[in-house]
Amino acid sequence: MALLELTEAGLYCPAGDFHIDPWQPTPRAVITHAHADHARPGCGSYLAAAPGILILRVRLGPDASIQSLPYGETVALDRVRLSLHPAGHILGSAQVRLESDGEVWVVSGDYKRQHDATCSAFEPVRCHTFVTESTFGLPIYRWPNPDEVFSDINSWWRDNQEAGRTSILLGYTLGKAQRLLAGVDASLGPIYVHGAVERINEAYRQAGVSLPSTPIASDQPRRTPWDKALIVAPPSVVGSPWLRKFGDLSMAMASGWMQIRGTRRRQAVDRGFVLSDHADWPGLLQTIHETGAERVLVTHGYSAALARYLGGQGLSAEVLPTRFEGERLETSRDTVEE
Numbered sequence: 001m002a003l004l005e006l007t008e009a010g011l012y013c014p015a016g017d018f019h020i021d022p023w024q025p026t027p028r029a030v031i032t033h034a035h036a037d038h039a040r041p042g043c044g045s046y047l048a049a050a051p052g053i054l055i056l057r058v059r060l061g062p063d064a065s066i067q068s069l070p071y072g073e074t075v076a077l078d079r080v081r082l083s084l085h086p087a088g089h090i091l092g093s094a095q096v097r098l099e100s101d102g103e104v105w106v107v108s109g110d111y112k113r114q115h116d117a118t119c120s121a122f123e124p125v126r127c128h129t130f131v132t133e134s135t136f137g138l139p140i141y142r143w144p145n146p147d148e149v150f151s152d153i154n155s156w157w158r159d160n161q162e163a164g165r166t167s168i169l170l171g172y173t174l175g176k177a178q179r180l181l182a183g184v185d186a187s188l189g190p191i192y193v194h195g196a197v198e199r200i201n202e203a204y205r206q207a208g209v210s211l212p213s214t215p216i217a218s219d220q221p222r223r224t225p226w227d228k229a230l231i232v233a234p235p236s237v238v239g240s241p242w243l244r245k246f247g248d249l250s251m252a253m254a255s256g257w258m259q260i261r262g263t264r265r266r267q268a269v270d271r272g273f274v275l276s277d278h279a280d281w282p283g284l285l286q287t288i289h290e291t292g293a294e295r296v297l298v299t300h301g302y303s304a305a306l307a308r309y310l311g312g313q314g315l316s317a318e319v320l321p322t323r324f325e326g327e328r329l330e331t332s333r334d335t336v337e338e
Helices: 050-060 146-163 176-183 197-204 241-248 281-292 303-312
Strands: 006-009 011-015 018-020 028-032 045-049 064-071 074-077 080-086 095-101 103-107 129-134 166-170 192-193 230-231 249-254 272-274 295-301 316-320
Touching: 006 281, 018 050, 045 080, 050 064, 064 080, 129 281, 146 166, 146 176, 146 249, 146 272, 166 241, 176 192, 176 197, 176 230, 192 197, 241 249, 272 303, 295 303, 303 316
Parallel strands: 018 028, 028 045, 045 064, 103 129, 129 295, 166 230, 166 249, 192 230, 249 272, 295 316
Antiparallel strands: 006 011, 011 018, 074 080, 080 095, 095 103
16 A cells, blocks of 8 residues: 655645645645755644754744644544654654554655764664655765764864864754754854854754854954854855954865765865764665665655665665755755755
8 A cells, every 4th residue: 555645745645634744835744854845834734743843933933833743652644643753863853654554654754873962863663665865875975983073073173273263164054053063072162153053053952952152153243253263154154245254264064965075175165074964875774674664765865876776685666756856065055954
């Protein structure tokens, strides 16, 4: 039995009459997480994991009809039993488990397997059909230990302090920026953020996530010394007038795309730190194995390559196309989640 079908609005569950992360406004939406390419405004109602509701409210506005569901708790939607399970991507990110007439499907949303102090860890969910993302679905993508990455970031910050340079660290506004703030050594010096980052920081703090104090950089007096500071900002600030006030600076980016030689140069940054909020190649394969799925639908990223590999391993695997198939960091610094 097919619990999901692809429509013009995205993944639709006929037995439950709802869409998962719809591409356009629909009457009922189940949301895996609050990134803009998964949570779009205009739906009649939204269902999402309880830990991410404050962030979703920031993204969708005060008038959106949002219902929260604790991780692991089951709700009946028409002929489907639905539950949400931690995906480890960002705060409140969830996998969607659907069960009807003994058939179980799981939609992963975006997920990662590495430790992240700002969100619940990924939990494998057994199923018959698994819909997995594949943002980094190539064997070249293998993440270093995040503790080593943060050690490198701290060393870069200290080197800049000794040279009298401001340290600008770029990371996506929702999720990556908070992971960076929770992971750096806050004792090294003052930490400031871009205003867009602080707006999300406040939602994280209200949800109980511990973050260091992060004044907004643009609110500081003109004579503020920046040479000891770390400033966390979104990638969209590259080339903008916002950077001028910081004088001599070194700019770095934290992203899984930094794994590829040449990406750092194209993004006009001095350093690249490989830190992703998505599963790498081993993480994808581990997860698919742990689900025990007989069928795998691959979406979001290098889907054809991963589906081809899984087929060669004897699994039933196929590509589930999306509007954002093939989207990369270079195409949009503001919307891509890395």
